[in-house]
Structures are given as structure tokens and as C-alpha cells.
Amino acid sequence: MPVRRLLLLCLISWLLVQPAAEVRAELVVVVNARCGVAAMTRNEVVNLFFGRTRQFFNGVEAQPVDMLDSHPDRARFYNALLGKDLSEINAYWSRQVFSGRMQPPTKLGSPEEVLKWVVSHPGGIGFVELSKADARVRVVYELAP
Amino acid sequence: MLVAKMLRLTDALRLLKLLAVSCAFAQLIGTPVLADQEQTFSLQGFGTLGMARTTSNDLEFVRDLSQPGGIKKNWDGRGDSVLGLQGGWHINKEFEAVVQATTRYRYDRTYHPEISWAFVKYDPTPNLTLRAGRLGTEFFMMADSRWVGYSFLTVRPPGDYFWYLPFYSIHGLDAAYTVPLGEHLLRIKAFYGHSDGKIPLADRQWEIKDSPMLGGFLEYQIASWLIRASYANITFKNNLPLGTLLPASSLEYLATKDRRTDYYSLGVVYDQGPWQVQLMLNHIEQGNNALEDSNGGYLLAGYRIAQVTPYLGYSWVRSERHASPDPYASRVIADSHSDQKTSIVGMRWDVARNVAVKAQWDGVRGDPTSIFPYRNDPVNGRWSGKMDIYSLTVDFVF
Numbered sequence: 001m002p003v004r005r006l007l008l009l010c011l012i013s014w015l016l017v018q019p020a021a022e023v024r025a026e027l028v029v030v031v032n033a034r035c036g037v038a039a040m041t042r043n044e045v046v047n048l049f050f051g052r053t054r055q056f057f058n059g060v061e062a063q064p065v066d067m068l069d070s071h072p073d074r075a076r077f078y079n080a081l082l083g084k085d086l087s088e089i090n091a092y093w094s095r096q097v098f099s100g101r102m103q104p105p106t107k108l109g110s111p112e113e114v115l116k117w118v119v120s121h122p123g124g125i126g127f128v129e130l131s132k133a134d135a136r137v138r139v140v141y142e143l144a145p
Numbered sequence: 146m147l148v149a150k151m152l153r154l155t156d157a158l159r160l161l162k163l164l165a166v167s168c169a170f171a172q173l174i175g176t177p178v179l180a181d182q183e184q185t186f187s188l189q190g191f192g193t194l195g196m197a198r199t200t201s202n203d204l205e206f207v208r209d210l211s212q213p214g215g216i217k218k219n220w221d222g223r224g225d226s227v228l229g230l231q232g233g234w235h236i237n238k239e240f241e242a243v244v245q246a247t248t249r250y251r252y253d254r255t256y257h258p259e260i261s262w263a264f265v266k267y268d269p270t271p272n273l274t275l276r277a278g279r280l281g282t283e284f285f286m287m288a289d290s291r292w293v294g295y296s297f298l299t300v301r302p303p304g305d306y307f308w309y310l311p312f313y314s315i316h317g318l319d320a321a322y323t324v325p326l327g328e329h330l331l332r333i334k335a336f337y338g339h340s341d342g343k344i345p346l347a348d349r350q351w352e353i354k355d356s357p358m359l360g361g362f363l364e365y366q367i368a369s370w371l372i373r374a375s376y377a378n379i380t381f382k383n384n385l386p387l388g389t390l391l392p393a394s395s396l397e398y399l400a401t402k403d404r405r406t407d408y409y410s411l412g413v414v415y416d417q418g419p420w421q422v423q424l425m426l427n428h429i430e431q432g433n434n435a436l437e438d439s440n441g442g443y444l445l446a447g448y449r450i451a452q453v454t455p456y457l458g459y460s461w462v463r464s465e466r467h468a469s470p471d472p473y474a475s476r477v478i479a480d481s482h483s484d485q486k487t488s489i490v491g492m493r494w495d496v497a498r499n500v501a502v503k504a505q506w507d508g509v510r511g512d513p514t515s516i517f518p519y520r521n522d523p524v525n526g527r528w529s530g531k532m533d534i535y536s537l538t539v540d541f542v543f
Contacts, residue, residue: 083418
């Protein structure tokens with residue numbers, strides 16, 4: 001009996017640990033903790049990162065920050081968000097830039113810089129791994145890995 | 146003939162030289178970094194090196210009516226090759242100045258660089274954007290990015306839809322306003338200005354400079370769907386360059402001066418995951434007797450597999466005949482007739498970061514009377530209305 005109980009305990013703790021290990025590699029969208037946004041839908045995230053709108057639903061002006069192509073999180077983010085390859089994202093932005101509509105968001109090279117940007121801009125919004133999101137930012141959207 | 150080939154070669158070399166110089170420049174200045182609250186400068190560019198050939202020597206295939214000559218049975222780089230450079234001055238959060246220059250085969254058979262845009266952009270609120278200066282016109286969806294090959298799937302925007310549109314820029318202003326409706330977005334844009342440019346017709350040029358243009362659209366974004374309805378018009382400043390060979394009564398009948406042409410269009414785009422699907426429809430109503438009203442459209446679908454995106458498309462254009470008892474006028478009107486369908490099969494291969502290679506086949510199946518979309522209009526009805534076009538391009542941005 002105690003052996004069985006022990007096995008059950010092991011199984012439960014393994015089940016509990018399992019998603020946590022996956023969650024660690026998960027990308028999340030974070031905003032400045034003071035911008036008044038608690039959660040976002042996928043469409044709202046897409047609208048901001050693609051420059052279709054420049055404000056959160058509460059009217060606060062959004063200041064999105066992207067990552068450089070060289071950082072693997074960028075490809076992971078757009079793949080998880082829309083199933084899009086970086087070439088398609090870059091094609092989209094080349095249309096916006098060369099038609100004279102708008103410039104893409106600033107691109108940074110590391111998650112630390114992204115967090116710094118989000119913290120230092122009232123409407124800052126970026127993406128990092130969940131494990132890197134600290135108390136200075138708020139997680140508003142989680143991407144399935 | 147040899148001289149013509151040599152000229153073509155020197156033009157290509159000039160283009161390459163300009164490209165090399167601009168790449169060096171871009172490297173020198175570095176990639177644009179828009180630091181917040183600070184003035185920054187950026188330099189970016191795009192280009193295409195393309196080659197195409199057709200299966201007919203009876204007439205010349207052009208990308209749109211801004212080109213005076215086109216492609217026949219020999220491989221030819223004039224149609225699709227282009228180089229563009231954009232300099233941006235980000236003044237502060239609200240103001241930005243942009244100048245863009247392009248070089249491509251243009252109305253006077255040269256590659257003289259042109260300033261395509263030069264404007265100041267002002268964003269007074271996050272919802273509102275105002276621009277003034279020399280602006281691209283969005284007559285139809287994507288009309289203002291027609292030369293940025295890297296930004297779209299096909300080798301060139303489907304011709305049956307865009308041939309009629311040799312208008313590229315206006316001197317004027319535009320305003321765009323975005324209304325968030327829950328997760329969806331409604332975008333409204335309006336523009337007004339005076340057109341800039343010339344349209345080559347036979348060995349003459351039709352001056353459309355200073356012709357007033359007015360237009361706008363309503364656009365609705367629902368998740369991965371984008372739907373747009375647009376209207377635009379142009380009131381021609383000048384008559385067609387028909388010379389003095391026609392009787393005065395015919396010239397008067399064919400007058401375009403101060404006549405307004407209306408452009409209506411509807412576009413639906415679906416863009417999610419590996420899929421890209423576009424449906425576009427247009428209707429053009431000519432306010433003059435010289436050109437025929439027309440309906441055109443295209444359906445295009447692509448599916449990405451890793452770095453390769455095969456695509457299939459179908460486009461069509463058909464103008465409505467109108468007869469004139471005047472034989473002179475009838476001949477001129479017949480020059481603006483179109484009645485054809487095109488099948489498109491191709492693939493885009495994203496070989497490296499910011500570089501795409503494309504190969505495409507276009508099968509034009511039309512009536513022998515369909516001659517408006519081409520150059521060097523055939524005499525004696527040698528044109529069968531059927532032609533295949535093979536194209537290869539390398540598109541890049543930097």
C-alpha cells in the first residue's frame with residue numbers, strides 16, 4: 001500500500017512538474033505593469049505588433065518592441081502567433097515601409113533589452129520567455145509553444 | 146539591333162552600379178535604429194533583378210501602361226527590374242519625413258531615377274495619420290507597393306488588374322483614421338492631389354501631370370481577413386496625344402480633357418499560417434469616348450511549405466465595346482479594347498534573409514482584339530490573343 005501511494009505521489013508530482021517544464025520555454029507577451037492592461041486576445045496582440053493600431057483597448061498609446069532576426073525568439077514568436085515565417089513578416093513590413101505607410105517597431109537583440117524597453121516606456125509591449133518575465137512587467141498573453 | 150542590345154546592357158550595368166553604391170551607403174549608415182524621443186535617420190532599399198520572355202513577337206508585353214516598350218521572345222530584363230532607396234528622418238514621435246527614389250524602365254525609355262515619394266507624415270493621435278507632399282496613390286489595394294517585389298507573392302502584380310493603372314503619385318495630401326471596434330479595426334483613408342507623370346502612347350506621351358485625383362477607401366480587418374472597398378477618380382488635364390491627322394470632329398468626340406474617369410474596387414485578403422489568398426475586383430468607368438469601360442479581377446492563392454511557396458492565380462479583364470459611326474474614332478477606341486484571361490502558376494523561394502527568388506508562368510488566353518494591355522499594336526491581325534510569359538526574378542530588401 002505505501003509503495004502504491006508513493007508511486008501515485010510520484011506520478012502526481014511528475015504530472016505537476018511536466019507542464020511547468022514546458023511552460024518554462026513558453027513565450028509570453030508582456031506590457032508595462034502600469035499601462036492598465038491585464039489581458040489581451042491574440043487578435044489584439046497581432047493588431048499591435050503589425051502596426052494596424054497604435055493603441056491598447058483602453059486608449060493608452062502602445063509602444064511595441066520587436067527582436068532582431070538573429071534572435072531565435074523572433075521566429076518562435078511569429079510562428080506561434082500566426083504560423084508565419086520570418087520571411088513573410090519581413091515581406092509585410094517591406095510593403096508598409098516602401099509604400100510610405102509606416103516604419104516597423106524598434107528591434108532589440110536580447111530579452112533583457114526588451115524588458116528594459118517595456119519597463120521604461122509607459123505603453124511598452126514586447127515578448128520574452130515566461131521565465132524572464134519579472135514583477136516589473138505584466139504577462140497579458142501566453143503563446144502555446 | 147546590336148546597338149539596342151548594347152544600350153540595354155549599359156542600362157543594366159548602370160543599375161548594378163547604383164545598387165553596389167547604395168549597398169555600400171546602407172552599410173556605412175547602418176541599420177535603422179529608431180531610438181525613442183530622438184531624431185534618427187534611416188536608409189533602406191528594395192530591388193528586383195528580373196528576366197522575362199514571351200512566346201510572341203507580334204506585340205510587346207509590358208508590366209503596366211507606364212512602359213513604352215516591352216518584352217518579346219528574347220529574354221529581357223527591362224520589364225521587372227527596379228531599384229528603390231528610401232531615406233527617412235524620424236523627427237519626433239509625431240513627425241517624420243520620407244524621400245524615396247526609384248529607377249526602372251520608364252515612359253521615355255530610360256532608367257532616369259525618379260523621386261517617387263517625398264512627404265512629411267504627422268500623427269497627431271495614435272488613430273490619425275496625415276501626410277502631405279508627393280504621395281503614392283492607393284487607387285487599388287497594394288497599388289502603392291507595386292514595385293516592391295519582395296513584399297508580394299507573385300513576380301509582378303497580376304497585369305489584368307493593374308495594366309490600366311499607370312498613375313503612381315500625386316502632389317497632395319491624405320488622411321487615414323483607424324477606428325477600433327472590439328478586436329476588429331475599421332480604417333478610413335482619403336486622398337486628394339494633382340497627379341504627376343506621363344503615359345507613353347505609341348511614339349508620343351500623354352501628359353497627365355496636374356490632373357486632379359480624388360479617392361478613398363473603407364477597410365475592415367477581422368482577425369486574418371482584410372476587406373476593402375475603394376473609389377477613386379481622375380479628371381484628365383489633357384487630350385490624348387492623337388496628333389493632327391484626325392478630323393476635328395473626331396478629335397472632339399475623343400476628347401479626354403476635363404473628363405472624369407471613375408475607379409471602383411473591392412479587395413478581400415486572407416492571410417494566416419501557410420495560406421495567402423487574395424480576391425480583387427475592379428470596375429472602371431471612363432468619362433470620355435476614347436477609352437472603353439472595363440471590368441477586371443484576380444484570384445490568387447499560395448501555400449507555404451518551409452521556405453517555398455507555390456501559388457496559383459487566375460486573372461481577367463474585359464472592356465465594353467462602344468461603337469462610333471466615325472471610322473477614325475472607331476479605330477482609336479479599338480486600341481483601348483481588352484478581352485482576356487490569364488492563368489498564373491509560380492513559386493516563391495525565400496532563399497536567404499530578405500532575398501526571394503521567383504519563377505512564374507503566365508498563360509494569356511484572349512481575343513485577337515485584346516490589344517490595350519500591350520505595346521507595338523500589331524497590324525493586319527497577326528496577334529492571336531494567346532501568349533505565354535516566362536519570368537524569373539530575384540527580389541531583395543536591405
